[in-house]
Amino acid sequence: MSRVLIIGCGGVAQVAIAKCCQNSDTFKEIMIASRTKSKCDEVKARWENETSTIITTAQVDADKTEEVVALIKSYNPDVVLNVALPYQDLTIMDACLECGVHYVDTANYEPEDTDDPEWRAIYEKRCKDLGFSAYFDYSWQWAYQEKFEKAGLTALCGTGFDPGVTSVFCAYAKKHYFDRIDTIDILDCNGGDHGYAFATNFNPEINLREVSAPGSYMEDGKWIEIPPMAIKREYDFPEVGMKDMYLLHHEEIEALGRNMPEVKRIRFFMTFGQSYLTHMKCLENVGMLSTTPIEFEGQQIVPIQFLKALLPDPASLGPRTVGKTNIGCIFTGVKDGKEKTLYIYNVCDHQECYREVGSQAISYTTGVPAMIGTALVAEGLWKKPGVFTTDEFDPDPYMEMLNKWGLPWVVDENPVLVD
Numbered sequence: 001m002s003r004v005l006i007i008g009c010g011g012v013a014q015v016a017i018a019k020c021c022q023n024s025d026t027f028k029e030i031m032i033a034s035r036t037k038s039k040c041d042e043v044k045a046r047w048e049n050e051t052s053t054i055i056t057t058a059q060v061d062a063d064k065t066e067e068v069v070a071l072i073k074s075y076n077p078d079v080v081l082n083v084a085l086p087y088q089d090l091t092i093m094d095a096c097l098e099c100g101v102h103y104v105d106t107a108n109y110e111p112e113d114t115d116d117p118e119w120r121a122i123y124e125k126r127c128k129d130l131g132f133s134a135y136f137d138y139s140w141q142w143a144y145q146e147k148f149e150k151a152g153l154t155a156l157c158g159t160g161f162d163p164g165v166t167s168v169f170c171a172y173a174k175k176h177y178f179d180r181i182d183t184i185d186i187l188d189c190n191g192g193d194h195g196y197a198f199a200t201n202f203n204p205e206i207n208l209r210e211v212s213a214p215g216s217y218m219e220d221g222k223w224i225e226i227p228p229m230a231i232k233r234e235y236d237f238p239e240v241g242m243k244d245m246y247l248l249h250h251e252e253i254e255a256l257g258r259n260m261p262e263v264k265r266i267r268f269f270m271t272f273g274q275s276y277l278t279h280m281k282c283l284e285n286v287g288m289l290s291t292t293p294i295e296f297e298g299q300q301i302v303p304i305q306f307l308k309a310l311l312p313d314p315a316s317l318g319p320r321t322v323g324k325t326n327i328g329c330i331f332t333g334v335k336d337g338k339e340k341t342l343y344i345y346n347v348c349d350h351q352e353c354y355r356e357v358g359s360q361a362i363s364y365t366t367g368v369p370a371m372i373g374t375a376l377v378a379e380g381l382w383k384k385p386g387v388f389t390t391d392e393f394d395p396d397p398y399m400e401m402l403n404k405w406g407l408p409w410v411v412d413e414n415p416v417l418v419d
């Protein structure tokens, strides 16, 4: 029985909260704290009569460590679940360390201001040393390893679907199906249709930054970077059908490359429709994806934040989105001296998610694992001092909980491979 502070109240948080309320045996009490308190109050009102979980709400600016510290001290949680934005990862980790509380999140740190010269110097050195240029990377959070270890606290990073479940699939394949894994292809397919010409399924700023960046993959322990969308494949996804998918940089490649160095090649592919790509290219070409503030009629405006204000709120896509997602991992390797292939995936139906918790499947497939990771840390099943990703724990209890809490998975031992 635990008490959890949930920071953030957007699309992903709202699913995580709904799932905590369903799992009231574990989540005895939760506090929802975010920048806009009225959203927290609305979500509390939505669930409080359907759960025995006691819900309280608060306002917090999680960019300010001192505000998070004061809130943690007043609420005294066992774990903090950060489902705000990756910009707040470090301030919240600092607060957890100061207060002696475990930390969980769904996305690795990236700075809000990528023009900050102090951050940029470290970033540029990392690009040169490691060979990938994404704004997000684990180095910032792995740097907290010693601090969390000394404090006897667990920081569980990236317990969404990808990263999160995909890395658990890798640990599960390694534990139960392979003596040696040679290649991992992570395939993220959204076959959903929301009927808008252009919208993003989660925070537009984070989503568009990720997608417009160069792609990269790991081969023989080294990063290989390619121009955005330069590698395209087609794949016939179970229960979704044939889709175009593109190789992207993605954060679990970094953690898996470190934790499973024997794997020769790790790639990540995501499906995109032509309309999405055309809109994104156009927005990029006119400067709307820029994070550098511009002066407009006497005001400072960050173009991508202005774009976010124009686009549909991802949390509002739920009622309109039809179709399914299919996210999973294809493995090749060796078992008992024989070559082996394996595909583990989950299929999630947008409308079923909406009927259950009022959200589309992208928020659902992230919010459910956020709850699961938090529950495992809170219950002590996934607890060790330091900073870890989801591939570094026993995958079995997590896999069981996926089946129980709405994301059942399928194992196919004869999949079509990606060339």
Ligand code: NDP
Pocket (backbone or CB within 6 Å): 007, 008, 009, 010, 011, 012, 013, 033, 034, 035, 036, 039, 060, 061, 062, 063, 083, 084, 085, 086, 088, 106, 107, 158, 159, 160, 161, 162, 163, 164, 201, 202, 203, 206, 314, 315, 362, 365, 366
């Ligand atoms: P949203 O933009 O919908 O929600 C973000 C929430 O954080 C909002 O409630 C926002 O408040 C709040 N917030 C922002 N800044 C602050 C701050 N300084 N202090 C307190 N609260 C703040 O994002 P999503 O729900 O789509 O995404 C949440 C997280 O999940 C992101 O980190 C994203 O990268 C991650 N994610 C991970 C995935 C995975 O599979 N691993 C997939 C999809 C998302 P306000 O309401 O005032 O704006």
